[in-house]
Amino acid sequence: MKVIHIISKLDPGGIERWLIDISHEDTENEHVIIACSGEKGKWYSKFNGDVITDITLKSGVIKFQKKLNEFIEYNNVSIVHSHLYRFSAFVRLALLFSKVKFIAHSHNDKRFIKGHYDLRKRTKDNFYSLFSKCVFRVFKTNKVAASVDAAQDLFGSSNTNKVKIIHCGIDLNKFNYQLESSDVGNASFKTFITIGSLTEQKNHLFLLDLFSNVNAHLIIVGEGKLRIKIEEQIKELNLSNRVTLLGNRDDIPYLLKSSDGFIFPSIFEGLGLAFIEAQAAGLNCIISDKIPREADIVHENILRLPLDNIKVWIEALGSSEGKLGKVESYNRCSESTFNIERSSKLLSDFYISIMKA
Structure with missing residues (x-):
């Protein structure tokens, strides 16, 4: 069957990486990307399928709706799979008169950060939240989430039993423990790595404050709107010799x-x-307590810490040895639902089930 995924664009990111891996792993279905920003994105060539850019919101909501429905009709599309968080509600309304199966997919849990909004922004956010939840309830929507927390955020705490939880898997063949290492580390210090877009969500400014208090080397992988601010903070804290900004990289396993x-x-x-x-790489992981516990696979190598106490983070960096070896860690991840083979099979089975419903 033909499935179209609606995203902004295929720029480096977790959702995008998962969709790319799915497009290669799932040979039973044809996957197509509709990049509604009108841009293919930096990773478009990695995707095993078409990336459509002329069905864009830049032309207006009405034209977007018209072109989307025409594409579905003329290309015999079976499923529309939207990854646009609450904007998926507008996509659902655009398909009001279509017989195509629709999936709204929640990939994030943003409830914590919303608690820090001012009154005006919080009121607007609450209205948008209520509106999208109502759309998903009133109009037939197949609900999928990356975790229970993500499901509760987009669809509501009382509806999680109606949400299919599918963990976004990774291609574990790329993380085989026998891989050779890279040479970006600093032999003079312990080297820690963080990977993610340079945005408020990933909390890089907290990391810089942390590393200004310890003798360790930090590698930051990713790009984003906060790069200039992060570079300025690195200079201000005199961290230029202990913090390395690598940008987006394709050699993450190394x-x-x-x-x-x-x-x-x-x-x-x-x-x-x-x-x-x-x-999967067998590293000891020091993470915030805001990460869903469903993501814990190698429990022995994980330390969860609160973000309101930097002292415990400083102490943790001094004792960062994992308890489980690389081979055992890799094998445990391989056997989990985070293996792309299992993740792809769960998704494909879900597609079949909603087509039969």
Whole structure:
């Protein structure tokens, strides 16, 4: 069957990486991306399928609706799978008169950060939240989430029993413990790595404050709107010789193998695929207590810490040795639902089930 995934664009990110891996792993279905921003994104060539950019919101909601429905009709599309968080509700309304099966997919749990909004922003957010939940309840919507927390955020706490939880898997063949390491580490210090977009969510400014208090080397992988602010903070804290900004990289398995530990102080996450990768690489992982516990696979190598106490993070960096070896860690991840083979099978089975319903 033909499935179209609606996202903004295929830029580096966890959702995008999962969709790319799904497009290669799932040979039973044809996967197509509709990049509604009108841009293919930096990773479009990695996707095993068409990436459509002319069905864009830049042309307006009415034209977007018209072109989307025409594409579905003329291309015999079976399923529309939307990954646009609450905007998926508008996509559902655009398909009001279509017989195509519709999936709204929640990948994040943003409830914590919403608690810090001012009154005006919080009121607007609450209205948008109520509106999207009503749309998903009134109009037939198949609900999928990366975790229970992500399901509760988008669909409501009382509806999680109606949500299919599918963990976004990774291609574990890329994280085989026998891989050679990279040479980006610093032999003079313990090297820690963090992976994620340079946005408020990933909490890089907290990391810089942390590393200004310890003798360790930090590798930051990712790009985003906060890069300039992060660069300024690195200079202000005199961390230029102990913090390395690598930008987006394709050699993540090698970078992880070069590191002594993984650090992940996210303010919120739906799951955190980078955290899964770090566990597959056998690293000790120091993470915030905002990461869903469903993502814990190698429990022996995980330390969860609160974000309101930097002292415990400083202490943790001094004792970052994992208890479970790399071979055992890799094998445990391989046997979990975070293996892309299992994740892809669960998704494909779900597609079949909703087509039969």
